[in-house]
Amino acid sequence: MAVFVLDKRKKPLMPCSEKRARQLLERGRAVVHRMYPFTIRLRDRVGGALQPLEVRIDPGSKSTGVAVVRKDAETDTVLHLAQIDHRGAKIRKDLQARAAFRRRRRGANLRYRAPRFDNRRRSDGWLAPSLQHRVDTTVSDVAKLRRLAPVASIAQELVRFDMQALETPEISGVEYQQGALAGYEVREYLLEKWGRCCAYCGAEGVPLQVEHIRARALGGSNRVSNLTLACGPCNQAKGAQPVEVFLARDPARLARLLAQAKRPLRDAAAVNSTRWALKTALEARFGPVRVFSGGRTKWNRSRLGVPKSHAIDAACVGEVEALRGWDAPTLVLRCTGRGSHCRTRLDRFGFPRGVLTRSKTAFGFRTGDMVRAEVPAGARAGAHVGRVAIRATGSFNIQTAAGVVQGVSHRHCRLLQRGDGYGYSFLARSA
Ligand SMILES: [Zn+2]
Structure with a gap:
């Protein structure tokens, strides 16, 4: 690394x-x-002397992969792999709790009054706070990397599949004309359109095969409107039968399948607003961003024979001839926030629970600092590296990659880095 x-x-x-x-x-x-x-x-x-580096981003809903890559003539060398673990679910939950408190307070002190203004209109580019957080943390990580390395360009995976390439394959260069990349775009498109499950039995989480609704043997075409996804057993069982015969016992599913098959391309292309917002935010701060499809990422990954992970997917975004150094450890940035103003914790019924100190510092440490603790003896003997949670008693908890180590004395702790809203750890080298 x-x-x-x-x-x-x-x-x-x-x-x-x-x-x-x-x-x-x-x-x-x-x-x-x-x-x-x-x-x-x-x-x-x-x-x-500087060579231009590229930051590559694979945005995801729970985790975003980030890679810093040096582009040489033939090979791309991975210099840094990172994975940002977002906390959208936590933000959503916190805001729902806040809304509930406000609603109760308003109901307690005020009779019902009809709304007098429509002040609930959102501006055009509005994203829910839990989604905006994904954009903000990713942009801030790119900004950090630009301060640490000579980053010249940014590449982002924008869409799952390249719709224009599906409609007019001849415009998109040699990879499409030879059909290899086009196959990946079609697969990504079908996964999106058919909801990642078998169209005949609804099985999820099983390997899915591309399947002709009207079999090739019966004159069915190769067009995407004649394609769907089926699990292995269904694909075998259907064989060359017409779909009306195969699904004769399940008319509801047959009707749904035929309707879904006719849906135009554009409807299935669920536009991922967060990905577009990320592109807009990155361009506003850092200039043009090169964008690619998820189909291309997958094609690169399988062609280069590298395993799947958020960070390695990011390294595979864009035009990649060969990839070196992808087996380095991945730095995981777990978004934790910087604590809360609220000094009263509530239990799940809304009653106050425990007492938090007024001061957020204890023995020179704050919750969120990265520390290294070397415990000489006892049940917790050994070295622990992680994010610390302080207690006024000086008996701290440390969130390590392996789990929480409880009750480590502040005397054994050494500060590595001040808290900055992230908990850091490493994912082991990929096999
Ligand atoms: Zn099936």
């Missing part, structure tokens, strides 16, 4: 290897600038 390098004036230089960073630190030529992602700062150098 590469180490980010800054010059004396905190301007980004080319990332270096772990070995090189160790040498620089041992010789006193560099200091540690930041732990997560690991960054060193040279004490004696200003400026240096």
Whole structure:
């Protein structure tokens, strides 16, 4: 895994290897600038030769993959893999709780009054706070990477499948004409259109095969409107039968299937508003963003024979000839927020529970700081690295990659990095 390098004036230089960073630190030529992602700062150098790097993003609803890649003539070298674990569900829950408190308070003190204004109109680009959070954390991570590395371009996976390419395959270059990439776009399209389940039995979470509704043997075409997805057993059982015969015992499903098959392409292309909002936000801050389809990402991944993960998917976004260094560990940024103003926790019935201290600092630590604890003896003996949750007693909890370690004394803790709204950990190297 590469180490980010800054010059004396905190301007980004080319990332270096772990070995090189160790040498620089041992010789006193560099200091540690930041732990997560690991960054060193040279004490004696200003400026240096730079190659353009690319940040690649694969936005997801629960996790977003981010990769920093150096593009060489033939090969792309992965320098940094990260995965942002969003907390949209937590934000949604918090806002629902707030709305419930407000509703109760209003009902308690005020008789019903008909609404006098329509002040509930949302502006055009409005996203729910839980979705806006996904955009904001991703943009802020890209901004951070731009401060640590010479990032010249940004590539983002925008849509699941490339609709224009499905409709007019001849415009989109040699990969489409040879049919390999087109197959992936069709598959992504069908997954979206048929809801990721078998069209004949509704099975979910099983391998799905592309299936001709009107069999090829009966003169059915290869057009996407004649294609659906079926599980292995259904595909076998149907064979070349007409769909009306195969589903004769389930007329409701047959009617649904035929109606769904006729739906035009455009309806199935559920526009993912968060992905578009992310593109808009990135372009507003950093200039043009190159966008690609999920079909292409999948095609790259299977062609290059790399495993699936959020971060590696991000590295596979765009035109990739060959990929090197994808087996590095992935830095996981778990969005945690920076705590709350509220000093009263409630149990699930709304009654106050426990007492929180007025001060958010205890023994020099704050909840959210990344610490390393070396416990010399006892049940928790050993080294623990993670995000700390403080207690006024000085007996802290540490959220490590393996789980929570409870009751570690503040005397064993050493600060690694101040809390910044994320809990950091690493995913092991991919096989
Ligand atoms: Zn089935």
